[in-house]
Amino acid sequence: MRRGFTLIELLAVIVILAIISLIAYPTITGIVERTRKEAFKESVNNLISAGENYIIKYSADHQG
DSSP states (O other): OOOSOOHHHHHHHHHHHHHHHHHHHHHHHHHHHHHHHHHHHHHHHHHHHHHHHHHHHHHHHTOO
């Protein structure tokens, strides 16, 4: 009766996992980078909107 895995089987699994990670890494990195850029753009838009709202409120409060 055979118990466990041989060294060759374990090395084969490690090689397969390495190949999968080499393929997946650039894809995941691209998604993260794209998401980071979109979040930055959204933050800038929110900051601009907040500034515009502040100016509108300040102008309305101090007229006349």
